[in-house]
Amino acid sequence: MKRLSENTTDLLKEIKAEAAELPQKKRRDFLLNGLKLSVGSALAATVGTAMAGKESLPPNVPVWSRKLGRGVVSVPYGHPSKHESDVVRRTVDWLTADSISSISMTPLHEMKGIITPSGLVFERYHAGVPEVNPDDHRIIINGMVDRPLILTMDQLMSFPSESVINFLECPANGGMEWRGTQMEALQFTHGMLSCCEWTGVKLSTLLDEVGIQKGAKWLLAEGADGAGMSRSIPLEKALDDTLVVYAQNGEMLRPEQGYPVRLFNPGWEGNTSIKWLRRLEIGDKPWYQREETSKYTDLMPDGTARKFSFVQETNSVITSPCPEKPMMHRGIHHLEGIAWSGRGKIKRVDVSLDGGVSWQTAKLKGLVLSKAITRFGMEINWQGEPLLLQSRAIDETGYVQPTLSQLREARGSNSIYHKNSIHTWMLDKDGTVSNVQLG
């Protein structure tokens, strides 16, 4: 048994001695061509650096191992390391006229697993983030109901809670790409997408309390923000899986996510999930509000409008490599990406390295949940050749993510919303990745 040694010199001697005794075993490509992790090179690098005077570089004892850190009372609510200050939501400044009715996007290239931390969930609002006082906030349910209701937050939160892990996506995600704009960052091509655990009350429970009248078919959800953002929602959805949500990732909603309460329609256009929810009205027809006629409706090639296109269809994108995460070396890489479907679980994801000519099935990783981000991965051996990287998701209903030309054939190029076509990254021989529009 080896003794624990805190001393650099001893440790280096120990590792060197062990290395000397090693048979000249053939190392995997991953190590040899890729990360240069072999004993020799790692040692050389370390010794080299140490010689250059960086005494504190491990395996030496670094400065943070030689002193005390901060204590528990100093940070009652924690935040990321200062070394992660670049991992933030970002906006495209030419995209909207004003930051008050705008969008910030999730840094998907930095995200791991399936949960998006609340601080990085994308934002979209139409009159800024209101500061709602939860004590004074009320939720009103009126219209075609037997017993109209006004609820305080305490009352709402006394109903049985439900929690789900679901994605939330703005239907305009990727909208800039419809007519050919090529955003050179994953954060801007797909960053109006996040996935959280949402907790609230089933809307069907509340509707059961008020008693829906015969003939009722639609519901109007209205926000308490300055825009009074409102959308018409079919009662069928409201009675299925819609939640009145007050918490996100274990704690109360963030202000920009609708604090203290929002609607949440799993798998549907983000903007139907009305934030700062103030009122639910039951009716027999849709209301045709501004945000479902002038906006969130697409003009088809034949001049008609495609409206109430609620479901966020099956989609996927490769997150590593991507423009923000170029290939740094040749050899074995673990390509990774995310897939999601508003209609259920992801069943399969295929990956193409040649722009859709041939496909391989990727591995689905971790939890595969309905209407949630699902992560996929595949090992590739890259020897510096240019590649056209694509992913194609298939959900449990059998829906196959379309190509861009298939989507344009069906919907033309006047659309803004629901661009879920197969996305192409071009990997250049120098490892850089760019956004190209391919068939």
Place this chain on the structure above:
Amino acid sequence: MKRLSENTTDLLKEIKAEAAELPQKKRRDFLLNGLKLSVGSALAATVGTAMAGKESLPPNVPVWSRKLGRGVVSVPYGHPSKHESDVVRRTVDWLTADSISSISMTPLHEMKGIITPSGLVFERYHAGVPEVNPDDHRIIINGMVDRPLILTMDQLMSFPSESVINFLECPANGGMEWRGTQMEALQFTHGMLSCCEWTGVKLSTLLDEVGIQKGAKWLLAEGADGAGMSRSIPLEKALDDTLVVYAQNGEMLRPEQGYPVRLFNPGWEGNTSIKWLRRLEIGDKPWYQREETSKYTDLMPDGTARKFSFVQETNSVITSPCPEKPMMHRGIHHLEGIAWSGRGKIKRVDVSLDGGVSWQTAKLKGLVLSKAITRFGMEINWQGEPLLLQSRAIDETGYVQPTLSQLREARGSNSIYHKNSIHTWMLDKDGTVSNVQLG
């Protein structure tokens, strides 16, 4: 179809008119005795408040609906509402001599669902939180291996990623209760518990890279903090589900959780999941470090020591009501709680209202994942009688959470660690909840 009305008077008139037309339908106990949500009372309360001069209280148009909020560029990384400033980690100031080697606890009474937001994950460390520079950090694997290895963070993160949702618990959780100290807050009785999505590399993948030598049975994990916190871990666990973790809830680890890298042993004592991981040594015997002999080992009644007690056994607690969440009214309540087991999935949770004389089976809610927090709920009708509330969890291996007397019979009362006995809240007739130690 009703028109959308933004005007208070109109809306109130509308609701009043509808209420007048209602048959005198018998309302559920929930509404009548409980929340007073009936049209009459809600209206009366609203009108009453409006009369008192609070013009902005909904259904009037409140102040936040009448102006613009903040724009997207102002908060690149979000944080909770100012109205949630009481939802923080807390310490018990007499518990440790110094805040540098101390504990802060998760506000479990405010948590929803199963994910603990990273900012509220409990803290436990022995020399404060070091500020590790990820660019200069290295992970060394040495000892009984064929190919010792030094990894940079970039190199570590190039291996295939794995994500799991698992709880993390300090084995001293509830430790103050062994000898009869009764902490009057859920945050202090059980708050050294959190549950996150963790992303990293399987330790077995790294051990495969270095090649474990014949005869190796244990692994020493060593932290880069000033305490050089280290624990011996059987290779069997290391080769099973141990992860070398760099991310938590979708983003890089928080500093207090081991940024940039920690070990994570699912279901095991939190302190084996060494933070700021700097070194892994492979050996044939445990190292008997300070933190596994002087600490994290319990003195049994017969004078022997119970050591290497790794697994966090099945446990549960009622989170609503609790001392911080008293009963505010008589009638129907949705009792809620959490259960967890270091050995797998929660199979069943029973609830007793009479201190363990009779039991009812609660409903498991949402995702039931192995080695994760599982939420349970049960409807109770409380008419003001004093109750002794208990929960008893059973995991998929058939392990039943023991009573306090069963636990003391087996382990005496000199222990600090692994107190997983059935917990009792006494509900008084005035709705207050206190911590009592019962059989």
